[in-house]
Amino acid sequence: MEISKHMKRNVVSIPETATIREAAAVFVKHHIGLLPIVDKHKKLIGVVGLRDLLSLELPDFVNFIADVDYVHDFGAVETTRPPAETLDQSIDILMKPAISVPEDTGLLRVSALMLQHQMHDMPVVSKDGKLVGVASRVDIGVAILSAWSKVE
């Protein structure tokens, strides 16, 4: 079973010149968790995740306090937005190097890679590095499980 048969082909992506504010708008419009960043030739150069954007708004203390259960009200933090100068910065400050797989990769290998790297979505690239699709954990997991009904 190859990944190319189980991925979404109509992928949204942004150029690296986009701002953080523009990237956030794409996440909102398409309701996605991972946004690939591509160059002029549609080659995949990196990714930015929903989590990376959220880190701009998360308070500092969550990085230092292991257990925030006792904080029942985040108070002022709940209404704090990132400053405009941050949102107008280029998305490349949040860009991470992309982990991707070629179209003919087997589903179990993709599944293992996603578990190891704690990814929710896996970008799929053609032989010349162009972005051709994205497969989610659910896409891959369901595809693997679907074969179980045929087990005698």
Next chain:
Amino acid sequence: MLVPAILSSLIFLVTLVLIFSEKMNRSITGIAGGVLMVGVGRIMHFYSEEAALEAIDFNTLGLLLGMMILVAMLEPTGFFEYLAVLAARASKGKPARLFVLLGSITTILSMFLDNVTTVVLIAPVTILISEILGVSPIPYLVTEALLSNTGGVATLVGDPPNVLIGSAAGLSFADFLIYSLPIVMVAWAGALFLLRHLFKDELAKRPRNAKAVMKLNPAETLNHPKTARKILIVLMGAILLFFIHHILHISPSFVALGAAAVALVVVQPDLNEVLKRIEWSVLIFFAALFVMVGGLEASGVLESIVGLFQGASNVQPVLFGVLLIWIVAALSAVVDNVPITIALIPVIRGLGETGMDITPLWWALAFGAGFGGNGTIIGSTANIIVATLSEKTRTPITSKLWVRRGLPVMLTTCAIASILYTILYRWF
């Protein structure tokens, strides 16, 4: 003896410069320097392995280790978060009140625990409280570090220089309470008053959400209330024994290690987890410095410094003590106060052998080393810890800001200590 003296001084000075430059981990620098000192000492026949071992003050190391074990066990129970949350609720979200409460808690903790530990445990909750209030954490963080440095001077176990001085001079826990605590209390009040003034603009700002702190639930911060209670009882017992250790003729290190043993037996924690939280690098750093200073002593360097000081001490003894406070404070502001203290202890002891009354000088050394660390961002380990933590937040503390707030505190506390030292000189 000239060549050994020059070589051993060179080794010690280069080590100090390397520690100061922070190019290399200070414990690694210390190990290298200590080994070099013993090696050169053996070749030049002024220092031996036996003498190096003898130079290590195991009373200091035992006291530090015992207290570290107790704190390492108390830390995961959430007790320190509990105290900070109580302070936040008691402040009702009023910045000036929160400022005094957090500062006081930090001071009291730092009188019995290591300053670094206190700050490491209080600073994260401080960031939490200020963020949900919607105010800058900087005034609180800087003040916690400065007041923990100041409060630590009050007791035998409050900061490493005192542990070293107490052990070398044979001063008891009670001696510190009688001679140091009163002076520190005045200096502390001066520091708090000054900081309240220096941060008056920040503290005048109204928090954006003062009510959120009232929803913090202190009970939920305690992960293991029963364990916390057991360790606190043992800690209290240890503090009580500290008060009378000199009457019972037991060393503070025996009290601390004894308390650690009792706590370990009563709680039976995962020992590997406890050992992981102990700052072995600090203990190694101390041991390495002892070995190096032992070399300086063996090569006769300290003897010549004693001679130098002796000439200077023809001035009034009171003036000599006050000068010592300021010299040690100035040195402690730019270099770690632990090597300064370890190096000056044999010098003062040497002065004592010449017939000088050195008891007041021990106190001068303690005040200078303790208060001097406030002056710069690198003056004490507690400062470095707070600064490093704040660098990972949106509001980093710069070294320039530290000098603007810390240096006035250092000057004020040293001035207060000098005045009281002069007035109370006959009493020491």
